[in-house]
Structure formats: C-alpha cells, structure tokens
Amino acid sequence: MVDCVAVVPSITVEMKACGVLFLQSSTHMSTEIENLWFRPFRQIGEIQVIHVDLTPHEAREQYALEWLDKEELARWQRYLYDRPRREFILCRAVLRYSLCRRLGCENKQLSIVAADHGKPYALVNSQLVPISFNVSHSGYHGLIAFTQGHQRLGVDVEARSRRRDFDGIAEMVFGPNERAEIASENGLAKAHLFFRFWTLKEALVKALGTGLSIDLTAFEIPPDIRHGAGKSTFQFPGLDRTLWELQDLSTNGYAAAIAAEIPHLS
DSSP states (O other), rough: OOOOOOOOOEEEEEEETTEEEEEEEEEEHHHGGHHHHHTEEETTTTTTEEEEEEEOOOOHHHHHHTOHHHHHHHHHHHHOHHHHHHHHHHHHHHHHHHHHHTOOOOOEEEEEOOTTOOOOEEEEETEEOSSSEEEEETTTEEEEEEEEOOEEEEEEEEEOOOOHHHHHHHHHOOOOHHHHHHHHHHHHHHHHHHHHHHHHHHOOOOHHHGGSOOOOOOOOOHHHHHOOOOOOEOEEEEEEEESSSEEEEEOOOOEEEEEEOOOOOO
C-alpha cells in the first residue's frame, strides 16, 4: 500500500518536535508526521490502537491544520476554547494521515463523515471504504483504533480526576451492581474504579453506534471484567445476538477501554 501524500499549498514549515528540528515542504508531511505526536499503543488481533499526544504545542497544531479539509477547518474555528480546538486538530490530522496510509489514497480524496448518531466513517472519492475506526480523547491523551473491514468498534479514554461527585454521576449511568461497587470505595480507589467502569461502558456504547439513545443504566459491564479481568465478552440485553469483546486498556496515567464486534462464523 502506498504512502499518503497531503495535497496542500507548498509552503515551508519549521518546527521542533521530539528534539529534532524539521525544515520541510508541506507536500512531504507524510514523511515526518509519525515522528511528531503519535505512537503505536496496542495491537489486539487485527485491531491497531495508537496513542496521540495532546499536550499543548503550537508548532504541531499549526502543522496539523494543513491536513484538515474546509469543513473540518470550519468545525475547528467554531470551538470556543483552546483545549477542544487542540484535541480536535491533533487527533484529526493523525486520523487522516493513518487512513491515507491504510487506504493508499491522497488526503484530498479522503472525506470523514458522520452517521445518524454521530459515529464517523471514511469515504474515498465519495465511496465507502472497508475500514473501521474510532477516536477518543481526554486531557493530554488521545486514542484511535483501526481495523480492516466493517467490524464495529469503540474506544474510550478518560483522564482521571478525584474532584467529581462519583456516586451522583453513577446514579445516572450505571446499573445497581456497578453503583454498589463504586459506593463501596473511597478516595483514589473510587476514582480509579469509576473511570474504569465508565470507559468500559462508553467503549461498548460507541461500538454499538446508537449514541445516547440507549439507557446506560439498563445494562451492566460483565462481572469478571468489573472484578479485575483484563477482557470479557458482552451482549446487549434486549438487542440482537451480537457478541462484543471488551478489553481494559488502562494505564497508570489514564483509564481506557476498547470494545469490538465479534464476527459471526459462517
């Protein structure tokens, strides 16, 4: 598969990233973007997850803008605050670069559009392409998951904070067993458990792709993964018979999880 070439005005960009000074034409952006602000994070079967560094960095943000199309630039301009503007452009530039690499297309051929409930998908020359992806960002961390084909998947990352009403929020988003387990903890342990449960549940909802139309309190994360297992399988109650593989991706720095549809065996 060929590399992506970003088709943008030919300008010279100077930046310092990862301790290296780059002086380059923007028509060669694909040569250096991998060295700037993302790294491989986890390989799960055919699914690849990459980590995007979202720390403030003016040169990276200016560089990332060169990857966005007109609609994405307009969206970026509508953000009122620096943090969401930064999260959007740094993740979107990496998403575009990665999709171009995987699909063998030019950046100008690629469109990223949203389904009815907001889940994004990719078009090349206005045609649907066989690749699935999902994006999440929180604080200084972004995660993007990719897989070939049309397998549904969802990824979520959350920067942990201790200054929240965990029990109050739990009443709105968790089932009775999940709420009881969160209520039984205190301090840092409560925060870690809350965000672990939240990312696992959010990954499932994002993979399903129905947005907020599903009642989060109507289903619970499987007991084995709630009690420390690294992965589990799940089926939404009252929906179809689709099975989902659920995996905890949390690190010391943040909570994270991924959910992926288990293909039916023919």
